[in-house]
Amino acid sequence: xxxxxxxxxxxxxxxxxxxxxxxxxxxxxxxxxxxxxxxxxxxxxxxxxxxxxxxxxxxxxxxxxxxxxxxxxxxxxxxxxxxxxxxxxxxxxxxxxxxxxxxxxxxxxxxxxxxxxxxxxxxxxxxxxxxxxxxxxxxxxxxxxxxxxxxxxxxxxxxxxxxxxxxxxxxxxxxxxxxxxxxxxxxxxxxxxxxxxxxxxxxxxxxxxxxxxxxxxxxxxxxxxxxxxxxxxxxxxxxxxxxxxxxxxxxxxxxxxxxxxxxxxxxxxxxxxxxxxxxxxxxxxxxxxxxxxxxxxxxxxxxxxxxxxxxxxxxxxxxxxxxxxxxxxxxxxxxxxxxxxxxxxxxxxxxxxxxxxxxxxxxxxxxxxxxxxxxxxxxxxxxxxxxxxxxxxxxxxxxxxxxxxxxxxxxxxxxxxxxxxxxxxxxxxxxxxxxxxxxxxxxxxxxxxxxxxxxxxxxxxxxxxxxxxxxxxxxxxxxxxxxxxxxxxxxxxxxxxxxxxxxxxxxxxxxxxxxxxxxxxxxxxxxxxxxxxxxxxxxxxxxxxxxxxxxxxxxxxxxxxxxxxxxxxxxxxxxxxxxxxxxxxxxxxxxxxxxxxxxx
Amino acid sequence: xxxxxxxxxxxxxxxxxxxxxxxxxxxxxxxxxxxxxxxxxxxxxxxxxxxxxxxxxxxxxxxxxxxxxxxxxxxxxxxxxxxxxxxxxxxxxxxxxxxxxxxxxxxxxxxxxxxxxxxxxxxxxxxxxxxxxxxxxxxxxxxxxxxxxxxxxxxxxxxxxxxxxxxxxxxxxxxxxxxxxxxxxxxxxxxxxxxxxxxxxxxxxxxxxxxxxxxxxxxxxxxxxxxxxxxxxxxxxxxxxxxxxxxxxxxxxxxxxxxxxxxxxxxxxxxxxxxxxxxxxxxxxxxxxxxxxxxxxxxxxxxxxxxxxxxxxxxxxxxxxxxxxxxx
Numbered sequence: 001x002x003x004x005x006x007x008x009x010x011x012x013x014x015x016x017x018x019x020x021x022x023x024x025x026x027x028x029x030x031x032x033x034x035x036x037x038x039x040x041x042x043x044x045x046x047x048x049x050x051x052x053x054x055x056x057x058x059x060x061x062x063x064x065x066x067x068x069x070x071x072x073x074x075x076x077x078x079x080x081x082x083x084x085x086x087x088x089x090x091x092x093x094x095x096x097x098x099x100x101x102x103x104x105x106x107x108x109x110x111x112x113x114x115x116x117x118x119x120x121x122x123x124x125x126x127x128x129x130x131x132x133x134x135x136x137x138x139x140x141x142x143x144x145x146x147x148x149x150x151x152x153x154x155x156x157x158x159x160x161x162x163x164x165x166x167x168x169x170x171x172x173x174x175x176x177x178x179x180x181x182x183x184x185x186x187x188x189x190x191x192x193x194x195x196x197x198x199x200x201x202x203x204x205x206x207x208x209x210x211x212x213x214x215x216x217x218x219x220x221x222x223x224x225x226x227x228x229x230x231x232x233x234x235x236x237x238x239x240x241x242x243x244x245x246x247x248x249x250x251x252x253x254x255x256x257x258x259x260x261x262x263x264x265x266x267x268x269x270x271x272x273x274x275x276x277x278x279x280x281x282x283x284x285x286x287x288x289x290x291x292x293x294x295x296x297x298x299x300x301x302x303x304x305x306x307x308x309x310x311x312x313x314x315x316x317x318x319x320x321x322x323x324x325x326x327x328x329x330x331x332x333x334x335x336x337x338x339x340x341x342x343x344x345x346x347x348x349x350x351x352x353x354x355x356x357x358x359x360x361x362x363x364x365x366x367x368x369x370x371x372x373x374x375x376x377x378x379x380x381x382x383x384x385x386x387x388x389x390x391x392x393x394x395x396x397x398x399x400x401x402x403x404x405x406x407x408x409x410x411x412x413x414x415x416x417x418x419x420x421x422x423x424x425x426x427x428x429x430x431x432x433x434x435x436x437x438x439x440x441x442x443x444x445x446x447x448x449x450x451x452x453x454x455x456x457x458x459x460x461x462x463x464x465x466x467x468x469x470x471x472x473x474x475x476x477x478x479x480x481x482x483x484x485x486x487x488x489x490x491x492x493x494x495x496x497x498x499x500x501x502x503x504x505x506x507x508x509x510x511x512x513x514x515x516x517x518x519x520x521x522x523x524x525x526x527x528x529x530x531x532x533x534x535x536x537x538x539x540x541x542x543x544x545x546x547x548x549x550x551x552x553x554x555x556x557x558x559x560x561x562x563x564x565x566x567x568x569x570x571x572x573x574x575x576x577x578x579x580x581x582x583x584x585x586x587x588x589x590x591x592x593x594x595x596x597x598x599x600x
Numbered sequence: 601x602x603x604x605x606x607x608x609x610x611x612x613x614x615x616x617x618x619x620x621x622x623x624x625x626x627x628x629x630x631x632x633x634x635x636x637x638x639x640x641x642x643x644x645x646x647x648x649x650x651x652x653x654x655x656x657x658x659x660x661x662x663x664x665x666x667x668x669x670x671x672x673x674x675x676x677x678x679x680x681x682x683x684x685x686x687x688x689x690x691x692x693x694x695x696x697x698x699x700x701x702x703x704x705x706x707x708x709x710x711x712x713x714x715x716x717x718x719x720x721x722x723x724x725x726x727x728x729x730x731x732x733x734x735x736x737x738x739x740x741x742x743x744x745x746x747x748x749x750x751x752x753x754x755x756x757x758x759x760x761x762x763x764x765x766x767x768x769x770x771x772x773x774x775x776x777x778x779x780x781x782x783x784x785x786x787x788x789x790x791x792x793x794x795x796x797x798x799x800x801x802x803x804x805x806x807x808x809x810x811x812x813x814x815x816x817x818x819x820x821x822x823x824x825x826x827x828x829x830x831x832x833x834x835x836x837x838x839x840x841x842x843x844x845x846x847x848x849x850x851x852x853x854x855x856x857x858x859x860x861x862x863x864x865x866x867x868x869x870x871x872x873x874x875x876x877x878x879x880x881x882x883x884x885x886x887x888x889x890x891x892x893x894x895x896x897x898x899x900x901x902x903x904x905x906x907x908x909x910x911x912x913x914x915x916x917x918x919x920x921x922x923x924x925x926x927x928x
Binding site: 039040041043044045048370374419422423425426429430476523526527528529530531533534544545546 | 717718720722734740742744778779781782783784786889891892893895898900901902903904913918919920921922923924925
C-alpha cells in the first residue's frame with residue numbers, strides 16, 4: 001500500500017501568565033467588546049450563542065469568539081472539517097472559562113480571563129516535529145533511570161513541581177510501550193538516514209536505554225528463578241502504601257510494611273536475592289551512586305507486565321540485537337528465564353513462596369473460574385502462545401518451547417483465543433453492566449501486543465487465520481477510539497482491515513506538544529453527552545462524539561477517551577509519558593502506512 | 601429443569617384461576633399479560649387487577665414485557681420503538697419494575713436488536729424461535745435470543761403437576777444463562793426496514809409540526825399511537841389530521857449535513873416536559889460524522905453514527921443535548 005502523506009499542521013500551545021506580566025500587550029486591555037451576531041451561524045458552536053460576548057479577527061479570516069464558557073476559533077476556510085470549529089477551555093488552554101477580552105496576533109490570540117492571561121499560539125509543525133517535542137518533554141520530566149510511566153507534580157499544571165520520582169504498578173508495561181516508539185524510530189531513521197546520522201545515533205541511545213530499563217526489571221529481584229518485578233525504587237524515594245515491596249539487604253530482600261502486605265501477612269517475609277544483576281543493567285542505578293542494598297522492588301506482577309516484556313523481547317532482539325550482541329544475549333537470557341518460570345509454574349507467575357501472583361495466570365484452572373477467569377481466558381490463552389512464539393523467535397530454539405506451544409494448540413488454546421467478544425459481552429451483561437461501561441481499556445494494549453506479535457510471527461496458515469480472527473474480535477473496542485497506535489499494529493497483523501486514514505491523520509494533527517495533565521470543559525453545547533445504558537442517570541455518562549485529542553482532557557493513556565470526567569486537582573497533577581503519540585507515529589512510519597510530505 | 605407456567609388466555613376466568621393457584625402453591629410463579637392486557641384488566645375489573653398487581657410487585661407474577669401489545673411481522677422502526685417504550689414505561693410507572701428479558705414475536709425490522717438493547721433488555725424470548733443464538737446488528741449491538749424454555753399453560757396444569765415440579769420466571773431462567781458457559785452461533789440481522797403506514801406517517805408529521813409551532817399535544821399523540829397498536833388506524837388518522845390542520849412542516853426546520861441520515865422522528869418528550877426528542881437513522885450503511893442544526897430550539901450539535909444506527913437525542917430548553925437510549 002502507498003503511505004498516507006501527512007502534512008505540516010497547526011498545533012496549539014498555551015502559555016499562562018498574570019495580567020500584569022510585562023509580555024501582555026496593553027492593547028488587550030483597551031479592546032472594546034462587541035458581542036458577535038451568530039444568528040444563522042452554519043456550524044454547531046461549543047458555547048451557547050448567547051454566551052458569546054466578544055470576538056477578534058486574526059490572519060486569513062480566522063475569527064476568535066470569546067464566551068462566558070470558553071473560547072472558540074472559527075476558520076471557515078479550513079481544509080479539514082475538524083479544524084473549522086475549535087474549542088479552547090479551562091484548565092488546558094485557559095485559566096478559567098470566562099473570556100473578558102481578546103486580542104488577535106497573527107495566527108495567535110491573547111485571552112484575558114480575570115486576573116490571568118493565556119497566550120494561545122497556533123504553531124505549524126510536521127507530525128515528526130510534534131513527536132520530537134513530546135519526546136523532549138518526556139526525557140526531561142517523566143523518564144527515570146530509563147523507565148517511562150508518569151511523573152507526579154505537587155501543583156496542578158506546574159512543571160517546576162515535578163517530583164522526580166513516581167510510583168507505578170505498570171512501569172514495565174508503559175516503558176515497553178514507550179520503547180516501541182523509540183525502537184521503531186531508530187529502525188526508521190537507520191533505514192532512511194543511515195547508521196551514523198546523529199539522529200539515528202540519538203535514537204539508538206534512547207531505545208537502548210529503555211530496553212536496558214526493561215531488562216533490569218527482570219533481574220532486579222535477584223531471585224534465582226526467572227521473575228519480573230513490577231517496578232523498583234531506590235533509597236530516598238518514598239514507597240507508596242500499595243502492593244508488596246521487597247527491600248534488598250545483602251542476600252535477602254524483606255517484604256516492607258504496606259496496607260496490602262499487612263493484609264496478606266507478608267510483612268517481614270524474606271526472599272533470597274542471590275542471582276547477580278548483570279553489570280550492564282546495574283549501571284542504571286550504580287551510575288547514580290546506588291548499590292543493590294538501595295533497591296526495593298515491587299512484586300505481585302500481573303500478566304500486563306509479562307505480556308509487554310515479551311513485546312519488548314521481540315522488538316529489541318529484531319531491531320537492536322544485531323548491532324549490540326551483548327544486549328541481545330541479555331534479551332535471550334531474560335526471555336528464557338521468564339518462559340521457564342512460566343512453564344515450571346504450570347502457566348502461572350509465582351511469588352517466591354510458590355503462590356501465584358494475583359493477575360498472571362494462563363492455565364485452564366484459572367480459565368475455569370467463574371467471572372474473571374472465564375472472561376479473561378481468550379486473551380490469556382493467546383498471551384501464553386505469544387510468549388512461546390516470541391521465545392522461539394528470539395532464542396532461535398525449539399525444544400521445550402515448541403513442545404509446549406504444540407501441546408497448547410492441541411489443547412484448544414488458539415481456538416479459545418477467538419472467543420473474546422462473546423465472553424466479554426456475556427461477562428458484562430452477566431454482572432449487570434453494559435459492555436461499554438465494562439470495557440477494561442488497559443486490556444486493549446495487551447490484546448494489541450499479543451495479536452500483533454502472533455500475527456507477524458506465525459507461519460502456519462491455519463493458525464494465522466485463527467489469530468487474525470481473534471485479533472478482529474477486539475476490533476469493536478480497539479478501533480472505537482480511532483487511535484492509530486491501536487489501528488496500525490492491527491493493520492500490520494490483519495492487512496485486510498479497512499482504516500479511515502483521514503481520521504488517523506486528524507488524530508496526529510490535533511495532538512498537542514505536551515502531556516502535562518490538564519482537564520477540559522466537557523459540558524459543551526455542540527457535543528451531546530451520552531447516558532450509559534445501565535448507568536446511574538446523571539452519573540454514568542460519556543461524550544457522544546470522540547473529541548479531537550487537543551480538546552480532550554490529558555489523562556492516562558489507557559483510559560476511556562469518551563469519558564466524561566469531572567474536574568479534580570489530583571487528575572491535573574502529573575505528567576504523562578509521550579508514548580501514545582510516538583508509539584502510533586513510529587509504528588506507522590516503520591510499516592510505511594504513513595509518511596511525511598516531502599519525505600524521500 | 602424448572603417449568604415456566606404461562607398464562608396463554610386473556611380472560612377473567614383464566615386470570616382468576618392463575619391467581620387461585622398462586623394462592624394455593626407458594627412455589628408457583630406465573631408468567632404472562634402484556635401492558636395492554638393489564639391496562640384492559642384494570643378498566644374491566646379493578647379488583648382483579650389489584651390482585652395481579654400485588655403478585656407482580658411480590659415477583660410471583662412476571663408480565664410479558666417488551667411490546668405494548670402482541671404484534672408480529674413487518675413493522676416500522678418508530679412503531680416498534682413506541683411499542684417498546686410504552687410497555688417499559690407502563691411497568692416502570694405502574695409497578696416500579698424494570699425487566700431484562702423482552703418477550704414477544706419476532707419483528708422484521710433491522711432496528712429490532714438496537715431497540716431492545718437500548719431499552720435495557722439483555723435477552724429476548726421470541727415465539728417463533730427454536731434455538732438459542734446471538735442476534736447481531738450492523739450497529740454493533742447484539743442480544744441473546746433464548747428458546748430453551750419448558751412452558752406449560754397455567755390453566756392446564758393440575759395440583760399434582762404443580763406439586764411435582766419447580767417453577768421459574770422467564771426472566772430468571774434466561775438471565776441465569778449468562779452465568780454459565782456459553783458457546784453460541786452469531787446470526788447477523790438482515791438489513792430490512794418495515795415501511796411506516798400512512799397513519800404512522802401522519803402521526804410523525806403531527807409530532808414534528810407540534811415542535812415547529814410550539815404546540816404541546818404529546819399526551820394526545822401518545823393515545824393515537826396506542827390506538828394504532830390496536831389496529832385503529834382511522835382513530836389515529838383523524839386525531840393526527842386534526843392536529844396538523846393546514847400546517848406544513850418546513851423541511852429546513854431541522855438541517856443535517858448528510859442526505860444519508862434521516863430524521864425518523866422529532867417530537868416533544870414523552871414525559872410531557874418542554875424537551876424535544878430528535879431521532880436519527882443512518883440509511884446508507886456507512887459510518888459518518890454529521891452536524892444537526894435547529895435554530896428554532898437553539899440546537900446545533902455533532903453526532904457520529906454507525907451504519908444503520910438509530911440515535912436519539914434530547915434537547916433541553918437551553919439547547920444542550922443528551923444522547924439517550926432509543927426508547928425515548
